[in-house]
Amino acid sequence: MSWFTVARGARYLMDDGWKFSLDSGGGSGFGPECKADAFPIDLNDKQCQGLSQVGAQTEDECARSCCNSETCEVYQWCNTTNCMPSKMTACWVGAMKNCGKGAGWVSKGRNVAPTPPSPGGGCHDPRCTPQFDDSAWRTVDVPHDFVVEGNFSSTGDKSHGYLPYNKGWYRKHFVVPTGLSPSDTIYLEFDGTQANTVVYLNGVNLGGHASGYTPYRFRLDGSNSSLKMSGENVLVVFVDATHPDGWWYDGGGIYRHVWLTTQSSVHVMPWGLYTPAVVTSTIYRHKESQQLRAESASVKPQVELESAAAEATAVTVLAEVFDSTGTPIGKSTVSGSVPGGGNTTLQLPDIVVEDAALWHVGTLNGPEQPLYTTRVTVSAGSTVLDVTNTTFGIRQTNWSADTGFWLNGERVKILGNANHQDFAGVGVAVPDVLQVGEAVRSRRFSPLRSTNNAARPGAPHREAARNELKWLAHRAQRSDEGPSGSG
Secondary structure (H helix, E strand, O other), rough: OOEEOOOOOOEEEEOOOOEEOOOOOOOOOOOOOOOOOOEEEOOOOOOOOOOOEOOOOOOHHHHHHHHHOOOEEEEEEOOOOOOOOOOOOOEEEOOOOOEOOOOOEEEEEEEOOOOOOOOOOOOOEEEEEHOOOOOOOEEEEEOOOOOHHHOOOOOOOEEEEEEEEEEEEEEEEEEEEOOOOOOOOEEEEEOEEEEEEEEEEEOOOEEEEEEOOOOOEEOOOOOOOOOOOOOOOEEEEEEEEOOOOOOOOOOEEEOOEEEEEEEEEEEEEEEEOOEEEEEOOOOOEOOOOOOOEEEEEEEEEEEEEEEEOOEEEEEEEEEEEOOOOOOOEEEEEEEEEEOOOOEEEEEEOOOOEEEEEOOOOOOOOOOOOOOOEEEEEEEEOOOEEEEEEEEEEOEEEEEOOOOOOEEEEEEOOHHHHHEOOOOOEEOOOOHHHHHHHHHHHHHOOOOOEOOOOOOOOOOOHHHHHHHHOOOEEEEEOOOOOOOOOOO
16 A cells, blocks of 8 residues: 555555456345345336346346345346347346336336445445455456446447446455554545445445445544454445436446545544635736735635544644745634544634735736645644645635626636546546646636536645646536535
8 A cells, every 4th residue: 555644644545456346146235135025016018217227147137236225126127129129138227116018128126125234234245254255356456437347238328328337346455554553543535436335344334325426434443443453454345336326427436546544533624624715905916927916815714623532622723824935924823622522613813914916817828826825733732633734725706797707806708618527448437647637638718617526635636737727616516416616
């Protein structure tokens, strides 16, 4: 595993050396094996609408691909020209609705799907047990998209690229890095899995995640942890991509980075540092540099802290602002208490930035756009618990019904580009280097609309490129996919 310093701990990148296998229909990560009476409703010679295609090769595999999914109520199988004129076998699964006549379809349904597994429980499939022999499985590195590796099918859904969706298993054998101790606060972090996922560590169910567009994590330390501090650990991830989130190409698999992160017991939460800046005075253009500036601006730091300690912890938070050259601009402090096992949000006093350089949309050959950095240090007495920072730009925005969008007192015409997260050949498993490539390719646009293309917390290449290439950005997602907004 590669490692990176993060705050007062470390981040270990867990992308390499996974064993992978498509689900062959022999079970799932969601419950026990399929029983003969699992589908009591006879729907033969009927066809249901709104289902998703999976890559099963027999009726038995088709039934089992639906059996243990808590969202699947019906499976449909066809291998005759009566229901499939293209003479191709097909398996479709999903919710039991809008079912009408469909000669030749072998279909069965049920009213009650299985109860999803509970965190802390065991696994019901040999593939999620530590002793399972995965030596014959293919070795892959993540990010990985197993849907794009499939075969195109004329019976596949057009909006999903004619690629049948499937389920997959990932297994990783690893040893805890030297230097970690049982007293560390340890998290297993996934930047993105597509879509319905269950995670096991040494045969214990850590929990699941149902969205392909939001990152998530599991805490691994503590008395109930299944993490072995010495010896081999086996991490298993089951991904069900047969029920895509959207009507576009979603892909399937562990399609973003995986991390093992250590932190002190009290630390800044992920995305817990917020530093909005407000222009508070007149904006002017510098005569020599032609750079837009404001006589003054205010940075309003806010930090969200969480604690893994048993008792409340008294803390002091120091926020410092630096300009693009690293020169200190100002600072502020606040004291507070973080409840044991809980979290709290602390608002720091404003930090005034005199003669502030403003971030602006400009030409690629124009002056470099200034960025500021806020560094936050969390301490308990003389002990530093956490240090983190964020980069931001200072700007003023306004909208007018008559004249449109204004940035820093100047009218800006918006020429937008909607950018989904998939890329030719790799599906949604886009390498970091291509994030910058996409940014450069889209440089003539302002803004870049990040359409169903969630932020990449573990690989900020695109965010950095967005600032350097002078973009405005709008992040758009469906309302059931998590936070959305603009920045």
